[in-house]
Amino acid sequence: MESSRGSREATVATRAAVVDIIRVRAATGRVPLAPPASEPPLTTASRPTIDSVDVAGRTVLVRVDFNVPLADGKITDDSRIVAALPTIRSILDRNGACVLMSHLGRPAGTGHEAAFSLKPVGKRLAELLGRPVMVPGEGSVDDASAAAVEAIEPGEVVLLENLRFHPGEKKADAGFAGKLASYGHVYCQDAFGAAHRGDAS
DSSP: OOTTTGGGGHHHHHHHHHHHHHHHHHHTTSSOSSOOTTSOOGGGSOOOOGGGSOOTTOEEEEEOOOOOOEETTEESOOHHHHHHHHHHHHHHHTTOEEEEEOOOSOOOSSSOOGGGOSHHHHHHHHHHHTSOOBOOSSSSSSHHHHHHHHHOOTTOEEEOOOGGGSHHHHTTOHHHHHHHHTTOSEEEEOOGGGTTSOOOO
């Protein structure tokens, strides 16, 4: 996917992938080709992008894919961070605030692990954006993170710590998902590489 169109079109690509899966399963007789009559076909459903949403004065919670490779605490390939820039800039340039969330690697899910911290990602993102990026706390829903989100102003960026530090992420825990959802007025799914997962975020 071209970075110029960016992952703002992740929803479109995800729907196309779902349609392909439905067709494959239909060919094998596992599911009917047509969706239920009560549901609009995926190919004709509305596909809003972040550019079509009024974000001025609002906080946008963005699920990004910052699962980048690290070596000795340093990022060896920042292409996934770069791919998210159009979405992030679209929000910031229109006077919105960004709360970003991502996983990184496969931590145990029992709390903070320095080897899987998103702080190096926050540092690199700040360099690319030319503005500060805060990575508060040691988790995504701890007191420090909640305070940072509460204090966020238009044009500012908060990157939550690794979602997988919390056991609720991989378990699709509704309570954890609810705490994350409370961080934004608008939710944007920008993590095409993780959109198929059944995780809480």
